[in-house]
Amino acid sequence: MNLVDVLEQSGLTGRGGAAFSTATKVRAAHEHGAGLLVNACDGEIGAVKDAFVVEHHLPELVRGATLVAGTRVRYAAHRGSATEARLRAAGLDVLAAPARYVSSEETSLISLAQGGLARPMTKRQPFVRGGSDSAGRRITPTVVLNAETVWRIAQVVERPDGAQWFRGHGLPDEPGPRLVAIGGAVPRPGVVETAAGVPLAALLGAAGADPGRTGPVIVGGLGGTVLRPDEAARVTWSRAGLAPLGGAPGPGVVHVLDAQACPVDALAAWFDHAAGESAGQCGPCMFGLPAIASDWHDLADGVRAGGSGSVSSRGARARLARRAESVRGRGACRFPDGVAGLASSALRALSDHLDDHARGQCVPGRTPRSSHEHALAH
Amino acid sequence: MSTRSRTDRPTLRVDRVACTGHGVCATLLPGSIRLDEWGYPVVLTAAEDGVDDGDEARAAAVRWCPALALYADRSS
Numbered sequence: 001m002n003l004v005d006v007l008e009q010s011g012l013t014g015r016g017g018a019a020f021s022t023a024t025k026v027r028a029a030h031e032h033g034a035g036l037l038v039n040a041c042d043g044e045i046g047a048v049k050d051a052f053v054v055e056h057h058l059p060e061l062v063r064g065a066t067l068v069a070g071t072r073v074r075y076a077a078h079r080g081s082a083t084e085a086r087l088r089a090a091g092l093d094v095l096a097a098p099a100r101y102v103s104s105e106e107t108s109l110i111s112l113a114q115g116g117l118a119r120p121m122t123k124r125q126p127f128v129r130g131g132s133d134s135a136g137r138r139i140t141p142t143v144v145l146n147a148e149t150v151w152r153i154a155q156v157v158e159r160p161d162g163a164q165w166f167r168g169h170g171l172p173d174e175p176g177p178r179l180v181a182i183g184g185a186v187p188r189p190g191v192v193e194t195a196a197g198v199p200l201a202a203l204l205g206a207a208g209a210d211p212g213r214t215g216p217v218i219v220g221g222l223g224g225t226v227l228r229p230d231e232a233a234r235v236t237w238s239r240a241g242l243a244p245l246g247g248a249p250g251p252g253v254v255h256v257l258d259a260q261a262c263p264v265d266a267l268a269a270w271f272d273h274a275a276g277e278s279a280g281q282c283g284p285c286m287f288g289l290p291a292i293a294s295d296w297h298d299l300a301d302g303v304r305a306g307g308s309g310s311v312s313s314r315g316a317r318a319r320l321a322r323r324a325e326s327v328r329g330r331g332a333c334r335f336p337d338g339v340a341g342l343a344s345s346a347l348r349a350l351s352d353h354l355d356d357h358a359r360g361q362c363v364p365g366r367t368p369r370s371s372h373e374h375a376l377a378h
Numbered sequence: 379m380s381t382r383s384r385t386d387r388p389t390l391r392v393d394r395v396a397c398t399g400h401g402v403c404a405t406l407l408p409g410s411i412r413l414d415e416w417g418y419p420v421v422l423t424a425a426e427d428g429v430d431d432g433d434e435a436r437a438a439a440v441r442w443c444p445a446l447a448l449y450a451d452r453s454s
Contacts, residue, residue: 122393125453134395134447282394283418326414332395 003067003153004030009163010156011175016106016146017044017223017251018334019174019239022153025143026068028128034141036069037113038150040077040087041097043104044221045273046253049179050147051083052191057151058090064154068145075147076109101222101277105333106144108279114139119279120333148179148252170195174238178249182207184256185215196238196249200227203237203254215257215266216349220250222274223338226267226349229259246345262362264300264353267346271296274339285336288327292343295320302357313358317347388450390421390436396447403448406439407431419448 007023014020016039029036038061040050053061054077065073077084079096087094095113097103103118110127112118114137121133130141145153156162169177174196180203183189187208194203200219201211217232219225225247227235235241239248257266271293278285298316324340331337347354356363390410392403399417409429411419422428431439440448 120395122395124393124449124451134393283397283399283416284394284414287416287418326420330392330394330418330420332393 003157006157006163007153010166011163011173012149012152012156012166013174014146015049015148015152015178015252017220019248019250022145022149025128025145026153028126029068029141029143032129032141034069034128034130034143035072035074036065037095037106037109037142037144038065038073038075038147039104039106039109039144040075040083040147041104041109042078042081042083043101044223044251044253045101045270046181046183046221046255047251048181048183049191049252050077051081052179052181053147053151054083054086058086060154060158061147061151062090062092063158064150064152065145067153067157068150069143074113076104076113076144078104100279101274102279102333102335105335107333109144110139110142113142119281120331120335122332146251152176171197171238171240174240174249178252180237180249180252180254182209182254182256184218184254185209185258186256194237197241198237200235200237200241200254201233204232204256207254207256209256213259215259215261216263218255218257218270218342219247219253221253221255221338222270222277222342223335224250224253224255224342225345226263226342227345228349231349246341246348262300262353263350264296264357264362267350268293268296268300270342271339274335274342278335282331282336284327284330288323288330288336289339291323292320292327292339295323296343296346299354300357302354302360313354317354321347387433387436388452390440391449391451392419392421393445393447393449396445398445398447400444402442402444403439406435406442411439 004023004027012022040054042050074093074095075087076095076097078099097118105120107121108118111121125131128143131139156166159165167175177193177195179191181191192206204211212233214229217227242248257263275290275293278289280286324343327336328340401413403419404411404413409431410422
């Protein structure tokens with residue numbers, strides 16, 4: 001049986017965040033004679049699983065990459081990272097990417113590999129077919145796969161009944177073992193191997209956190225979703241489980257905010273970071289992300305303005321929600337969409353905290369109203 | 379939608395890297411493109427009350443985009 005058929009049977013999807021069918025990508029790569037870039041950049045905030053794969057499963061990773069593209073493989077890692085050093089020590093062809101958020105986006109890596117800057121390119125068609133960038137530079141066919149995905153390819157192909165083994169983990173429509181990095185305010189941050197369908201509480205517990213008594217939890221990084229502590233304690237870590245809250249397992253990162261610190265201020269730092277990580281190419285991202293950060297600071301500063309009242313807070317929240325919506329789908333890459341999602345979820349999950357800020361109070365460890373209701377209902 | 383079906387037409391898209399917000403498209407296609415608060419185009423779908431500006435206007439907008447950023451996506 002050929003590689004694409006085995007991958008099709010396994011149901012493997014990309015572990016970098018987009019969860020696109022790996023079989024479909026590999027088939028297209030073969031049809032167009034594409035070279036492979038293995039993305040081991042851990043570009044998302046808090047991501048460490050690519051480093052984990054390179055540290056612990058490098059021979060399998062290399063075999064997986066060879067299965068996909070023979071000798072036409074390069075390995076992308078952040079310049080100066082331990083992952084870069086390990087890949088170089090193994091004698092592999094390394095593409096060193098700047099340690100910026102959008103530099104490890106797939107089209108950024110393709111651009112960098114072909115002599116351009118590590119910035120996203122407009123996809124007028126998928127670059128697995130080749131094409132050109134906005135300045136007209138030729139781009140040869142290239143496929144980008146996340147390091148965990150490539151490692152999983154080797155597992156599926158090399159294990160007896162690999163596709164069946166793979167489907168023995170997770171959910172029917174989200175099969176397979178997967179790595180998750182759990183960090184932030186937890187006693188034992190690290191990488192765990194799990195599968196879709198696990199309670200998020202179990203992942204928090206694995207990192208030594210006490211579900212329900214944490215601060216808010218961000219699932220999926222800078223392009224992720226903020227959950228209230230009570231939501232994080234009862235939600236299932238899967239596409240279906242997180243979708244009602246606007247989330248997805250995404251790139252496999254879970255970040256726990258400090259229950260003793262103000263989550264509104266914590267998120268302000270995330271939005272500031274996002275604004276600074278725009279590549280500055282696409283207008284809606286270049287102007288929209290700083291505007292979102294600024295709107296969030298206005299909400300946070302309600303406390304320092306002595307509580308300018310709920311009316312202006314409502315107005316500021318509506319403006320932020322509108323701006324978040326307005327940047328969606330209007331970048332070359334999905335970065336603005338991701339930050340818009342984070343902003344919308346933060347408005348929802350931190351609504352009680354934002355009310356406090358509007359009243360000129362800030363109570364970091366306050367229990368949200370809804371979790372009182374939740375407790376009363378039991 | 380009051381005008382004839384647009385489903386047989388390629389979708390207008392903006393190459394966001396190339397676009398520098400001249401705004402010519404919004405002038406030529408007032409029914410289907412508006413500018414955001416920073417002057418960058420928003421391509422309105424029918425669901426967002428976009429109104430068909432006609433084939434000629436569409437072709438003109440693609441031709442006259444100073445940044446060559448507006449294009450008809452024939453793959454969709």
